[in-house]
Amino acid sequence: MTKTVPDTAPMGRFERLLTVWVALAMGAGIAMGLLAPGLVQAIAAAEVASINLVVAVLIWAMVFPMMVGVDFGALKGVARQPRGLLVTLVVNWLIKPFTMAALAVLFFEVIFARWIAPEDAAQYIAGLILLGAAPCTAMVFVWSQLTRGDATYTLAQVSVNDVIMVFAFAPIVGFLLGVTDIAVPWETLVLATLLYVLLPLVAGLATRRALGTQARIDAFTARVKPLSILGLIVTVAILFGLQADQILSKPTVILLIAVPIVIQSYGIFALAYGAAYALKVPHRIAAPCALIGTSNFFELAVAVAISLFGLNSGAALATVVGVLVEVPVMLSLVAYANRTRPRFATSQD
Template structure:
């Protein structure tokens, strides 16, 4: 089971955060344009590197077999298809209305949908994994400790470097947040597809969700409290 836990950690770490960064950035008054660039870069990186990285690291750290095609299907379902649909819809709306209407009228209407979708995702994940979590409480606690430490370490390191480099707060906050969070939907789905819903790998990714949401909210709060570390004219 230890190998399953290792595999779960690798899958979680290999999936950097994308969509949720918009939520974290919004909560910290981050620069939307910079956040979009971050997410785009992460998507492009995962398109190319997610599958080979997971295969290489899991195979090297354990004796588990990782079917490459399953990883490709995960990338296709969670990155390629949503990204393609999003680009096409954006172009269609702008062509038939206007960019101003799209950004100032349509997008604000979807703001509540983001929170509802997040809550629905969390409820479904925990509902399907409730027995796995409750039956292995000690394992959950042991898994949560390193995940919690890596979130705070990554966020602190990035935020500190941003301060040292005198980066504006509106860039520093989302920069720290994206460096500490993960694309947990992709990680959970991939772990379940590879090893099954009751596997140790799936448990690790679900614990990642359990840890990430409250911890990332605390990181957002810390960023908001320390925005005066940055030049006043650069604050959002």
């Protein structure tokens, strides 16, 4: 198979500092919420069928460049390393969403119960469920490259995950929200899945077809890639503008939300990486297959949280905290994967 992944150049300074940009956007959002509350409320009021129009544009700016990079021609290569793909699929769809929901309930209904009001706890749990049900789509290309991962395998696993996401995301989220006694607005959930997963995917495929060659696709992806991060940063600023009063009155809530996310990230990586090692999966495949489950498609989680629960909801806030911790956690796991490469038998590679 001769397919290549889109833009696998080493992570640039801008991407490495994503956590810094998100933190600055949080500060700018809080300032905007305090100094220009009318502007923030006007943005929040621009809704049609529970979909915020301003945020919808920003989410498409985030998601579309990633979907252009997905090549379903890579699906025919999934049989090259079935054990690695098996680990990825089992962890992403049969384990990760449920462990994230369990950790969310444990922390916000038990451990943190004395500090968090029940209605707020339910919102944070919902946001964490959305994060857990959305495996990484784009950043895994970066993590794979940083661990010298197999480029064609990485592309294949992302393509398979995207196909599954179209059909499985809404049912899994709906089930877990129902189990945790959170009302499930099914129409909005399905609409958000169509709007932020299926339609961008179709648009990405159409764009690939129109561009034709891989070189033109890579060049186009490189040009539009900055829109993805810009859309994320502006969305974060809007979210924190709406949450300004709550955040300033309860600043520790950010740390409390981060705790189960960090535990989930390291736990899922350990499970997937350990399983890949036990199954004698080559390191060039073991690393990306573990990292894709650890990382999150936070753009989708943010978009659906806003659609389901609103811009000023605790669920939306929880998904944004996921963005905040994503890069430092993932870089630490990349470093660990690189340090442990010699432990994988030479014969595996």
